[in-house]
Amino acid sequence: MKFRLLVILLLVACIISVSQAEAIGLAHGPLKHTFEAEKEINVDFKVIYFQDLDALDIVLAGGLTDYATMSELQEDGSFSIKIDLPADIPDPGTHVLTVSAYEVQPSAGMVGVDTRIINRIQVFVPFDGKYLEITSFEADNVVIGNPGKFRIGVENLGTDAITAAYAKVEIYDNLTQKKIATVQSDQIGLDSFESNGFEVRWPHPTQKNSIYDAKATVYFDGQSTQADTTFRVGELLVEVTDFSKQVQQAKTAPFEIQVESKWNEEITDVYARVMINESEFKSYPMDIEAWGSENMTAYVDASLFEVGAIVPVSIELHFNGETHATQGEVEIVEAKFSLSSPNVIYVLIAIALIIGIYVLKKININISVRKKV
Secondary structure, X not given: OHHHHHHHHHHHHHHHHHHHHOOOEEEEOOOEEEOOOOOEEEEEEEEEOOOOHHHEEEEEEOOOHHHEEEOOOOOOOEEEEEEXXXXXXXXXXXXXXXXXXXXXXXXXXXXXXXXXXXXXXXXXXXXOOOOEEEEEEEEOXXXXXXXXXXXXXXXXXXXXXXXXXXXXXXXXXXXXXOEEEEEEOOOEEEOOOOEEEEEEEEOOOOOOOEEEEEEEEXXXXXXXXXXXXXXEEEOOOEEEEEEOOEEEOOXXXXXXXXXXXXXXXXXXXXXXXXXXXXXXXXXXXXXXXXXXXXXXXXXXXXXXXXXXXXXXXXXXXXXXXXXXXXXXXXXXXXXXXXXXXXXXXXXXXXXXXXXXXXXXXXXXXXXXXXHHO
């Protein structure tokens, strides 16, 4: 008993220790800055939810370390970082100073827990001249019959303004890589460090549900840059991709159906209506995720067919008020014993009930005999 109590207390101590370890935070001022020659950047920080000031350690790392100095850590956990930028940083792009706050939280009789929080001060050095970057490229999934839409985010990271920029989107079939359409945006201009975007419409999409590739090319003042993504063209359709080619000669034989959704959203309460030689059976309804695949099971009565018979089967899927039918044939095969079959399960349940009743009666008899004695 004492050992169990000790284990429980140790577990509680561990939980408290971990919860405290996760509590440390680092509040800060602006972290993103643009390079200017000999500019002074000051960023205020404050460590929050720490347990012991003496256990705190602040570490600076990264490409800007040589230009950075840190003030003294105050009792409330606050400090500041000063970056004295040089007259020139030759490499354009983002340069980083990593600020890490560490705290070692000792626990009595246990190894201390090392917690940390990390922030990054970023200084962007612009590119000489004109330099445009695609910051995002999004393609909405398309519903057959509706127009498609592409969104392209761009930013001018150069020192010079861009006079004219426009986007062209080429659309390819993902399987054949055949180009099926090209659409283009209007023209815009961008000042240095300005962000903007294009919205490109595809007014007459393909009528074939499938996966498609989109390649965006943004042209700007005689230069260009590219990005790509994928999207789907879908319709409200659930198809049978496969089904059982053999059915056991049994009263409740499982009939497996594999289905696939061609729709851009979840479809709920999908079920299959199975017809075997004019006898109808249904599967349980189920939900299918967007473009998802599922296995459905319907239990059919194939007990009246002869083993080896080939019988016609019709599978009709029902979803959102729509139907989709598939025809085929199945072979009747000899039934196999299975613990998972419904009949066997019912028999096992009945046997368990009989045994339970018998045991209860025996207990009652024994109790009655003891009372008489």
